[in-house]
Amino acid sequence: MSIGVAIIGSGIFAREEHLPVARASPDFALKAIYSRSLQSAQNLASGVEGVDLYSEDAGAGRSYADLLAREDVQAVIIALPILAQPEYIKQALSAGKHVLSEKPIAKDLATAQELLQWYTANIDTSKTLWAVAENYRYLAKFIRTAEEVRRLGGVKNFRVSVRSLIKTDFKYYKTEWRRTPAHQGGFVLDGGIHLVAGLRLILGEQEALASVSAQSSLLQEYLAPVDTVDAVAQTKSGASGAITMSYGSAFNDFVFEFDCAQGAVTLNFDRVTVNGEDFEVPFEGRGVNHEVAGFAASIRDGAVQALLRPEQALADLEVMEGIFTSNGARVELRLQ
Template sequence: MAIGVAIIGSGNFAKEQHLPAVKAATDLQLKAIYSRSLKSAQTLANGTSDVDLYSDDSGTGNSYDDLLARPDIGALLIGLPILNQPEFIKKALLAGKHVLSEKPIAKDVATARELLHWYQTSIDSSKVIWAVGENFRYMTKFLFAAEKVREMGRVRHFRVNVHSLVKQDNKYFLTFWRKIPEYQGGFLLDGGVHMVAGLRLILGSTDHMIAVSAQTQQLKDYLPPVDTADAVVSTASGATGVISLSWGSDFNDNVFEFACEKGVVTLCFDSVTVNGVEHHIEFDGKGVGPEVAEFATSIIKGGSVAKRQSPEEALADLEVLEQMLQSGEKKGDRVMLRFQI
């Protein structure tokens, strides 16, 4: 029997990824949509039948709490503004609903650790699971690159160059909470955790990053507080690497490159090159479909959440990005990483 699920939040990502992923998941049945306004909930639900709508302006009986009280809804996909997520996650878990919340896990490491500690001490995780979405861990090109790096032996050196320009007519920039961010890093936080997750996936848990030193700056005055970070990092095995991220750059790069014991592996946009031999990876989606399907499988099987959806993995992603930002504030001071797994 399919699990009743509700989508919480009706932004761009819900429209483009969450809704199609739920519809494609054989183990899930969409029962409800919640959004701050009824209009936005209606927009997301357009063309979808037998879905109940909840919002803050829908009157008595149609609030988020009312949705949580429904026994036919067992799971939630929560994709709200970064600052709003923790409150909604806690309420859902206390109501006995399984949760897949969007990255980043929280606005900063302190908030994430507090939320994780609360979950571990207040919720029976064998009965109610909390997963944190990171679709890059499901994208074919990153999985393929990670496989090839393993085949090439220990990583000795690496570099990540991801540069683009978020223009003022960009649909994500036009989201108010992103346009005027009340959290560290702005687009560097929102988009940068994806890149950190991709890098961590390819490096693997046996050679995690241990230290970072970075410089940060704001190239575009409409992308506060900073839009660019350039970092030097080191790993447990002694490998060194460079992470250069910018959403305010005139460059257009998306390159992850690894010099290993047996050769070089390069992921450049949708191609993976291994010792000069190029493998084009046909785009098969952004990974949200298999991510949501695995969340449903975890609920059905019971027990712990899949490791790549664990809050601990999301905390590790956030820590790297946060320490890059904090090192930049300290003019490049070397900062140790504590929560890598």
């Protein structure tokens, strides 16, 4: 029997990923869409049959609370602006709905930890599940890279370099809350946390990050407060690495490099190279289908799958916050 689900939020990612994935999912039945404005909910639902719309301005019986009161909705997928999410997550969990909320888990570590503590203190976590989405943990190219790194005996040194230029006509730049961010790191948090998730997946638990030291800078004024970070990191086993993430750069790369005990592994865009041998990893979508399937399996099993646990998202955020707050100092990581 399929699980009744609602999509909370009507932004770009909801339109491009959550809506089609939820509709195509054999596990879920899409029952409702909520957006803070009815207009946005209608835009997202355009052409979709049998889905009820909810919003703050939709009138009586159509609020978020009304949606959460529905017995045929057992789960919600929340993709709202970073600052707005925690309250929506709490309300849904309080109403007994399983939650899959988009990354980052919250705008900062303090908010995220408060939210997680609230969850374990107030919700029966064996009955009502909270999962945090991070589609990079499901991307074939990261999984393949992780396997190859393990095969070559583990990481001794690494580099992440992902640089591009977000232009003012970029679809995500047009989102008001992204363009004038009230959260730390601006686009670098929003985009960079994916890269940290990918890196952490490849490093694995054995080589988990132990510290970061970083500098932030702004290359394009319109991307304030920060569009570029450079970091050095050390793993628990003493390997070191460098991380550069820029969304305001004239350079364009997407490279994860690993100096391993038995050679070199490189992920360059969609190509994995192992000691000189190339493997193209076919792009099979952005992984949201696997993520949503994992959410469904979690609900069936009564336990959140490892890759979807809030603790994973918390660990990603800890690295990003360490990078943003370092100002050159060494920041110890304690949640990896």
